[in-house]
Amino acid sequence: MKRLSLLALLVLVLALALVACGGGTTETPAEGGEEVAATEAPAEATEAPAEATEPAAEGSMECTDALGCVEVAPGDPILIASALVISGPNIELGTDSQRGVEIAIAMRPEVLGHPVELQAEDDGCSAEGGQAAGQKIVSNPQIVGVIGTSCSGAGVPMAAIISDAGYLMISPSNTSPALTDPEQAWKPGYFRTAHNDLIQGAAMATFAYEQLGLTKAAAIHDGDPYTEGLASAFYDAFQALGGEGVGFEAEAADATNVEPLLTSIAAAEPQFLFYPVFQPLAPLLTNTAKTVPGLETTILAAADGVFSPSFLEATPGTSEGMYLSGPDLSFANTMYQDEFIPMYQEMFGSEPTNVYHAHAFDATNILLNAVESVAQQGADGTLLIGRQALRDAVAATSGYVGLTGTLTCSEFGDCADAKIAVSHVENGEFVPVWNNKDGSLQ
Template sequence: MRRKLPLLVMMLVVLVAVTPVLASRVAQEEGVVTFAAGDSVKIGLATDLSNLIPAPGQDIANGAQLAVDEFNEAGGLQGFTVELVVEDDRCVGEDATSVANLFVSDPHIVGVVGHVCSGASIPASEVYQEARIPMVSPSSTAGAFTARGLDVANRVAFNDNIQGVVAARFIFSELGAQRIAVLHDNTSYGEGLASTVAATFEELGGEVITFEVVDPEEQDFRPVLTVLAGQEPDLIYLGGYEAQAALIVQQMAEVGLEDTIFFSDDGVYTATYLELAGDASEGTYVTFGAQVGDPEANEAFDERYEEKFGVAPDELGPFHAQAYDAATVILKALEAVATVDDAGNLSVDREALIEAVRTTEDLEGLSGLITCDENGDCGSATIAVFVAEGGEWVEVEVPEELQVSSES
């Protein structure tokens, strides 16, 4: 006959089984993440790998991965390996919220590089704010992203409140446009940037003849462009991304807008846009954050990147330096707050990590000097302008007085 375990033994078995779980829950409730020897410290990375900007999205993942790999090669976090967990949010708000909840459900994820698109970062940041997980976006430029008082939301990218002002000033003063049409894709990024351009242009004395949404899922923009052709704008500005822009510039020539200047943003500053638009890209303009980091450091990074991934970073996208820097901000903050006890367990206080990220100061990044302000804006405030010439982006001079940074 089978003997039954005494009640006391059964209780001990249950207690042993649940103790690690209970301990973990207590640590989470106290805001401290503890890693046993052999555990990996995880950083999430949310990017777009399959929708609006898959090539730039992969470029961002690559840049951050290189930072983590080099950190581990140098000894890791007090001997603990750091792991980058990459998820695809497709630059869509609902998907981004799902990815954020997935990251939050893993107690070993202590920070997030991302998200990539502003329309993804803004809803995701609400999830991280509640969970107390700091995020550093390499590329979310919408003014609203850091304007909501969230202490977990940071970026090393520039701010569209600056990008839009400099773009409008350049359009008015350097290109001599007096009447412009402003289009946007109805995203937090595109609409916000387009609104800043339109408002600034009108303040300068220019006329915005239309401010209109263009569906990014649309393939035929001729109906909208035909109406614009009758209004004879000097320039068309688009707040949006590469695929939509390529179609618009190709179709502009078909409706009589071949002599109208096309001007866009960092979402169009890609090699993919140049390839998709072909000859129609010639003479089109975009803005991007000025790369003011050390040229030798960037050249060395480019070589390491190409050696590891088999492609030059600029062939995929423009935000690889910012991705490397975003990961580095989190890694440096982890170094500042992580502790190891006598048993060899590593602990990370979430609140201390949030503060360490936000108080980053004078960090020499690939994209420039990184210092976070009280809102979480950590990157360069200098904006560059590029024109497409012969299938390449060529930087053009922006007078210092057009820069917002010159006013401080």
């Protein structure tokens, strides 16, 4: 009995090796044209763009796109996916962005006569979360494009999967410079409406050094790729401007007793302390800093990770006088205050919890605009959307006026209007005081 099963196991392993080798040859893109090929062939596109072509639609339309087409039958919705962090500690960031997507869809109930539907996935704010969400999305050939990811760590594997499968993604909040650096993680299907860390870090450094006239600064991060990237971008830029960096510290994101850390920093006597971290660490640092001797006169600053009313509620009094950097939403476009915010409150019963809803809103609109411009319409209402054409249309976005400014996509997918504003907390409210394009606003 036992020997038999042993034998069977051996055979199994052998057969497996065979199939693993043989399986590859049967899956080469040459044999497109079946339903299976629609999901599998693009996944092979790492070496060469897949030549898979869908069978011709019933009408006169034919898909000639290099990456294949999405066919939307009459009456069917145009399906877009989101992959944002909607679980775990960074949930506020992702939920807020997802609301931006939902509002964009609610404001555009129909595109070319089809309703728009959202399939919401979770990027888990981790590499494996981005990988899983990416695979789930590319397994659905009906999905036109993706809004996501929230976190850069999830964006790296997802950009590869999405891009290789011929899809495209527009991230509302990835800020890691690596993602749009062709030397590192950039992929042709990757775009973002969020600004690059280097820009925000430099803006904050310029503000502290030139506007406030401070010469000694320190920074804290929490080991998250976003906070670490932003904190070091700031720290480097501040020193490059001629300022003195007196401390670059790190703390665990789930830390509790931050008094020793702040005492250490106080001993170096910084005039400006920048901690671009999330909740709950950011309010904790803010609340504690005021009680640490030596930091009484130090100016505290944080970034868009906590640029939200809930941060102010968590730091009553202690956040007074802080500076927070973030994308400039006080942009002349009045639609934000007049239409977007009221709609947000009506749909979700609360104030925005972050700022990236605006980027998600813009990303969704850029995607839908591209769909509108490239889709072939059949006589019966069928849509044929070429994936390469869609990418090209998104990449060609130029001078698009959105909530976050006037957006133009660069060669490597950076679409943000890199306008960073610094706000001052006065009487428990954010007051914009400076931005990196116009300088002081007062």
